[in-house]
Amino acid sequence: MRRSAPVHFDEERQHWDLFRYEETNRVLTDYESFTANRAGSENATDDDGAMFQTMIMVDPPGHDRLRGFVNERFQPGTLREYQPRIEELTEEVLDQIDGENRFDFVDEFAIRLPITIIAELLGIPAERRDEFKEWSDALVARPEDGSESSIKRSQERMQWAQQQMGQYFAQLLEERQDGSGDDLITLAATTEELSRGEQVGFCMLLLVAGNITTTNLLTNALWCFEERGITDAIRTGEIDRKQAIEEVLRYRSPIQSLDRVALEDVELNGRQIREGDVVTAWLGAANRDPELFDAPEEFRPERSPNRHIAFGKGVHYCLGAPLARIEADVAFDVLLDRFETIEADLTDLQPLRSLYGLESLTCTIE
Numbered sequence: 001m002r003r004s005a006p007v008h009f010d011e012e013r014q015h016w017d018l019f020r021y022e023e024t025n026r027v028l029t030d031y032e033s034f035t036a037n038r039a040g041s042e043n044a045t046d047d048d049g050a051m052f053q054t055m056i057m058v059d060p061p062g063h064d065r066l067r068g069f070v071n072e073r074f075q076p077g078t079l080r081e082y083q084p085r086i087e088e089l090t091e092e093v094l095d096q097i098d099g100e101n102r103f104d105f106v107d108e109f110a111i112r113l114p115i116t117i118i119a120e121l122l123g124i125p126a127e128r129r130d131e132f133k134e135w136s137d138a139l140v141a142r143p144e145d146g147s148e149s150s151i152k153r154s155q156e157r158m159q160w161a162q163q164q165m166g167q168y169f170a171q172l173l174e175e176r177q178d179g180s181g182d183d184l185i186t187l188a189a190t191t192e193e194l195s196r197g198e199q200v201g202f203c204m205l206l207l208v209a210g211n212i213t214t215t216n217l218l219t220n221a222l223w224c225f226e227e228r229g230i231t232d233a234i235r236t237g238e239i240d241r242k243q244a245i246e247e248v249l250r251y252r253s254p255i256q257s258l259d260r261v262a263l264e265d266v267e268l269n270g271r272q273i274r275e276g277d278v279v280t281a282w283l284g285a286a287n288r289d290p291e292l293f294d295a296p297e298e299f300r301p302e303r304s305p306n307r308h309i310a311f312g313k314g315v316h317y318c319l320g321a322p323l324a325r326i327e328a329d330v331a332f333d334v335l336l337d338r339f340e341t342i343e344a345d346l347t348d349l350q351p352l353r354s355l356y357g358l359e360s361l362t363c364t365i366e
């Protein structure tokens with residue numbers, strides 16, 4: 001498709017699909033022609049649901065107000081100071097699986113680690129962490145199968161979790177508006193430019209945007225390393241861990257696509273996009289565009305430079321990218337230091353239906 005129809009109209013979905021780096025880049029950076037506001041968020045109010053009032057749905061200039069207050073907290077320099085704590089939390093998550101030499105990497109590590117870290121950054125009290133995990137799980141729960149009843153069940157659970165979590169965040173934000181803590185809930189609570197609904201939306205966005213994505217980065221990393229038989233070379237430093245993780249982001253991008261809506265008529269690669277049309281930018285395809293990457297179908301852990309767009313592009317470039325990178329780097333540092341061998345069973349892998357990742361990945365450790 002990249003070569004034969006780089007800008008393709010899908011009649012069934014009534015959507016445009018973009019498969020090349022060039023057009024994907026254009027659509028993600030040109031917010032004056034393509035809006036990230038997929039659901040009428042400009043006119044959203046506190047009653048419309050927290051998620052519509054967040055930075056990910058709003059274009060500049062409103063975007064700056066919704067993101068500006070927190071940018072500093074997610075800078076690589078700021079996060080580096082927090083790295084020792086990430087290492088401790090990673091050890092704690094691994095302590096919970098110690099003793100078993102066979103476990104599901106997805107359930108017992110890749111899901112738990114990002115939730116544990118974000119719960120601490122937000123400042124969720126330790127005694128509420130189990131409840132918090134239950135809500136976070138429900139927020140990203142996948143239907144057990146494709147049947148209508150199972151889809152409905154998972155939607156209901158999601159709505160329930162959103163409601164529970166929304167109320168819980170609202171209560172914590174209220175309690176912390178005196179500004180005594182240094183967690184992200186306190187930061188949001190003391191940011192006067194945001195309404196309470198926007199503060200709640202911000203807290204929920206961090207969970208929705210940051211957890212399942214990082215889970216899949218961790219899972220896809222072990223999958224790629226084992227598939228290529230390079231886990232030991234990463235352990236010994238023969239292959240650079242950070243660079244290998246970048247290649248995982250390119251080769252198996254957790255988020256495969258992003259949608260935008262055209263705000264005006266625009267021509268893209270000779271095709272006429274009309275105002276109001278939905279455009280799907282395929283990050284996964286752009287990340288394998290031969291115009292930009294040599295041998296794009298090959299996993300090359302030493303690839304450098306690696307100009308993948310797994311974290312998006314433009315004003316909505318992932319706020320949590322530096323955190324996700326540190327989490328993945330620390331995770332494999334600690335994991336490979338702790339276990340002499342780690343072997344993943346790569347037979348019968350079940351892909352996720354939502355993002356690019358796996359349902360489970362059974363590992364044997366020693």
Ligand code: HEM
Pocket residue numbers: 036055056057067118205206209210211213214217253254255258310311312313315316317318319320321323324
């Ligand atoms: C935005 C990917 C981890 C928070 C995005 C976008 C992508 C992305 C592609 C752009 C969305 C768009 O343009 O519509 C990923 C991947 C991750 C990851 C692949 C892990 C490997 C995280 C983490 C956090 C986070 C750990 C926070 C704790 C956000 C936020 C936005 C965002 C708040 C919206 C930024 C804005 O609109 O200005 N992410 N993300 N992400 N991500 Fe991430």
